[in-house]
Amino acid sequence: MYWDLFIVLMIVAVFAIVITAFAVSDAAxxxxxxxxxxxxGRNGWRFQxxxxxxxxxxxxxxxxxxxNAKYVVSGAHRGHRAMQYEYSYVVVGGGGQTTTTQPHLxxxxALETPVPTPVLEVREGGVGDVIREIFGSRGLELDDEPFDTAFRVTTTDEDFARAVLTADVRAWLLGLHAGxxxxxxxxxxxxxxxxxxxxxxEPDLAPADFLADLFERLPSGVWDRARRT
Structure with a gap:
């Protein structure tokens, strides 16, 4: 009798926890x-x-x-068409009778570019890290030891990468603090x-400012080079 009551109470408790979790999620x-x-609405952007x-x-x-992509805002920012959104996915794992879910947020x-470009990715980490290929991209060193040590560059077009990552752009990136x-x-x-x-x-426009600052440091010939690729 007591065991049956305990099971019922456990089921009720779990149900209450699930309902509370859904309520908190809906409120957020x-x-x-x-x-x-x-x-x-206040800033002349569009929300979807x-x-x-x-x-x-x-x-x-x-x-x-x-x-999944949600909470999408888009509009003009410092002369560029900009967009920001939340991207998420869930990884399901575990074995046997145990299943775990790990959300990633x-x-x-994003800022629109004047013309389509080759792929160029720049991340902190340096050339010693493992390079993951993206559509035929490859690792690139720029004969700039401080920059090559601090950042990892992958690209599908070396000429475009070198046109973007000028000495001025490299120095600017190195001079920025991590945040x-x-x-x-x-x-x-x-x-x-x-x-x-x-x-x-509310949106955080610091990343959009970072990309706009990058644009302002690019030589005009970058877009002409991109058109020819």
């Missing part, structure tokens, strides 16, 4: 959607709660098959950067 979702939408097609628009880190920021520089990738008609964090109740 509503807060994000309301805050992002209000910010977009979900954009399923955007989940597979970009490739490479941090994107995987089966991800990223804040992705104000982001991994970035030129890919198709955008340059993107990403962070391992969820979006908040």
């Amino acid at each position: 979702h509503a807060k994000k959607a309301k805050g992002q939408g209000a910010w977009a 709660e979900k954009r399923p097609e955007l989940a597979a628009y970009f490739t490479g880190t941090p994107f995987v098959e089966g991800g 990223y804040r992705v920021t 104000s520089r982001f991994p970035f990738r030129f890919t198709g008609d955008h340059v993107i950067c990403w962070e391992t964090t969820a979006v908040g109740p």
Whole structure:
């Protein structure tokens, strides 16, 4: 009798925990959607709660098959078309009768480029790290020891990479403190950067400023070179 009562109480407790978790999740979702939408309205941007097609628009880190894109804001920022959204996916693991789920959340920021470009990715880590190929990309060293030690560069077009990563751009990247520089990738008609964090109740334009600052340091010939590739 007591055992049966214990089981019933356990079931009720688990049910209450699940209901509470869903309620908290719904409240957090509503807060994000309301805050992002209000910010977009005040600043002349557009807010879209979900954009399923955007989940597979970009490739490479941090994107995987089966991800989701939501809380999307888009608009003009410092003369560029900009976009920011939350990208997420869940990894299911475990064995036997135990199953675990591990959510992964990223804040992705993108600026449109004037023309489509080859792939160029720059991340902290340096050439000693393992290079993961992206559509035929390969690791590149720039004969700049401080930069080559601090960053890892992969590209599908070495000439384009060298045109972007001028001495001025390399010095600027090296001079930024860790909290104000982001991994970035030129890919198709955008340059993107990403962070391992969820979006908040309002957009954070620091990554967009980082990409805009990068644009302002590029020589005009970069886009002509991209057109010829």
